[in-house]
Amino acid sequence: MDLNKIEEIKKHIKKVYSTYARPFVVGFSGGKDSTATLQMVWEAISEIPKKERTNDIYVICTDTLVETPYIITYINDTLEKISKSAKSQKLPISVHKLTPLLEKSFWVNLIGKGYPAPSQQFRWCTERLKINPANRFIAEQVSKSKEVTVVLGARSAESTSRQQVLNKKKRDALGLSKHQTLPEAYVYTPIEKLTTDEVWTYLLSNKCAWGGNNRDLAAIYQNADDGECPMVVDKSTPSCGNSRFGCWVCTLVEKDTTMQNLIDSGEEWMTPLFEFREMLSETQTPSKKPTYRNHKRRDGQAGIVKDGTRLSYGPYKLKWRKTFLRNLLSAQKQIQDEKPEIRFSAISIDELEIIRQIWRKEEHDWQDSVPAIYKEVYGEDYPRTTEDGVVFTNDDHQLLEKHCENEMQLDLIARLIDLERSMEGMTRRAGIINKINRIFNEEWRPEKEIQEELKIQEINK
Numbered sequence: 001m002d003l004n005k006i007e008e009i010k011k012h013i014k015k016v017y018s019t020y021a022r023p024f025v026v027g028f029s030g031g032k033d034s035t036a037t038l039q040m041v042w043e044a045i046s047e048i049p050k051k052e053r054t055n056d057i058y059v060i061c062t063d064t065l066v067e068t069p070y071i072i073t074y075i076n077d078t079l080e081k082i083s084k085s086a087k088s089q090k091l092p093i094s095v096h097k098l099t100p101l102l103e104k105s106f107w108v109n110l111i112g113k114g115y116p117a118p119s120q121q122f123r124w125c126t127e128r129l130k131i132n133p134a135n136r137f138i139a140e141q142v143s144k145s146k147e148v149t150v151v152l153g154a155r156s157a158e159s160t161s162r163q164q165v166l167n168k169k170k171r172d173a174l175g176l177s178k179h180q181t182l183p184e185a186y187v188y189t190p191i192e193k194l195t196t197d198e199v200w201t202y203l204l205s206n207k208c209a210w211g212g213n214n215r216d217l218a219a220i221y222q223n224a225d226d227g228e229c230p231m232v233v234d235k236s237t238p239s240c241g242n243s244r245f246g247c248w249v250c251t252l253v254e255k256d257t258t259m260q261n262l263i264d265s266g267e268e269w270m271t272p273l274f275e276f277r278e279m280l281s282e283t284q285t286p287s288k289k290p291t292y293r294n295h296k297r298r299d300g301q302a303g304i305v306k307d308g309t310r311l312s313y314g315p316y317k318l319k320w321r322k323t324f325l326r327n328l329l330s331a332q333k334q335i336q337d338e339k340p341e342i343r344f345s346a347i348s349i350d351e352l353e354i355i356r357q358i359w360r361k362e363e364h365d366w367q368d369s370v371p372a373i374y375k376e377v378y379g380e381d382y383p384r385t386t387e388d389g390v391v392f393t394n395d396d397h398q399l400l401e402k403h404c405e406n407e408m409q410l411d412l413i414a415r416l417i418d419l420e421r422s423m424e425g426m427t428r429r430a431g432i433i434n435k436i437n438r439i440f441n442e443e444w445r446p447e448k449e450i451q452e453e454l455k456i457q458e459i460n461k
Helices: 003-019 032-046 069-088 106-112 124-145 160-168 196-205 214-221 257-264 268-282 286-292 318-338 349-362 369-378 394-402 407-423 432-440 447-459
Strands: 024-027 057-062 093-098 148-151 185-188
Touching: 003 032, 024 032, 024 124, 032 057, 032 196, 032 214, 057 069, 057 124, 069 093, 069 214, 069 268, 093 124, 106 124, 106 318, 106 349, 124 148, 196 214, 257 268, 268 318, 318 349, 318 369, 349 369, 394 407, 407 432
Parallel strands: 024 057, 024 148, 057 093, 148 185
Antiparallel strands: none
C-alpha cells in the first residue's frame, strides 16, 4: 500500500478542518470504513497544534434498536473507548449515540401499526431508523453553528451504484458536496478513493487511535460477506442487508447468511432471532400476502394496484401482529435465560406500551392483548398499568363477535361503539356525524366480494 496515499488523506482532512469554521460530524457504524475514517480524522487532528483545534468533532452512531446483538456489544465498548481516549488526549471529540423516536421504532411500526416487513419496494425502515435520527442531530448542530461538515466513510469501491452517486455530486474547492436535504451541511468523504484492501491494510498496520484492537474488527468480518452498514444520512446509501453491521431483523435480502454464519461459528443463542427473521421473511411471499395482510390500507380504503386488476394488500392483520409479538417476546426471554450476561432486550416496555395504545385505540383491541401476551410468555404481570379510557373487555368482544357475520362487520360495529363511548358525557357532540360518516365511507366489503368485482371489471374491459 502507498503510505503517501494515507498521508495525503490526513493532510487533506487537516486542510478541511482548518479552512472552515464549522464542526465535524463523523458518522460511525463500527464497520471497517467508518473506523478507518474516524481513525484518520483522529490522527490528523492530533497533529494540529492544540490552540488550532477550535472546531468540535461529534462522533455519531445510530442504534436502530434492532442491531445485531453480537455487534452492538462491540460497538458500545468501542464508543466508550473513543469517549475516554478523546478526553485523556484532550481532543475536541465527543460521542453521541442516536436512536429513533420510540413512536417511529421498528416494532411500533411493524407490530403496532402493521407495516409489512421491509422490502426493496417498500424500504420504510431506513428513513425512520437511520436517516431521521442522524439528520435531527445534524440539524441541531446547524442551528448552533450555522454550518457543519458531515464526514462519512463512503467509498466508490463499495458498489457501482455508490460510485455513481459519488461521481454525480457537485463539489466545492476542497471536494465537499451539499447534503441532500440539509442545505447548511456539507458532506466530506475522505476515503472514497481507497479500495477495500487498502482500508484493511491501513487498519491492521496502524495502532488504533483510541486504544482498541483493529484485529478484533477483522475477526468480526471473518467468514462473512465483506459488507458493513454505513452511516446513513440520505436515501442514496445502500441497504444494510446481509451485513454484520446491520439489523438482525432485516428482510431486505432473501437469506441472512451473516446471522447463519454467526450461529454456525458458535453463537447458537442467536437461533431464536434467526427463526423470527425467517418467519417475517416468509410473510413477503406474494402468494401468502392475503393470509397475513389486510385488504384495506391504514386509511380505511381498499388497496388496488394501478391497473385496477387486483388488490394491493395493506398492513398485517391484528391476529398476526399478536403472533409476532408473542414470538418476539419468547425469543427475547429464551436469550435472556440462556445468555444473561449480554443483557439482551429485543423490545422495550416503552415500545410495548405504545403498541398497546395503538391496538386499543386504532384496532379496538378490547381484549387488551399486550399485557395478556406478556404474562403468557413471562409468567408475570405486565409492568405497566395505564388508564386509556377503553371500558370494554374480552367478554364484550366475544359477545359482539357472536352477533356479527364476519370480521368486517365486527370491526365496523366496534368502531362505532368506541366512537360513541369517546363522546359520552359531552355537552356538545359537535362533529360526531362527520366522524360517523368517515367510518362508513371506509371500505367495509369482505375481501372476496371485492375480488369478484375486480374479476368482472377485468372481463368487461
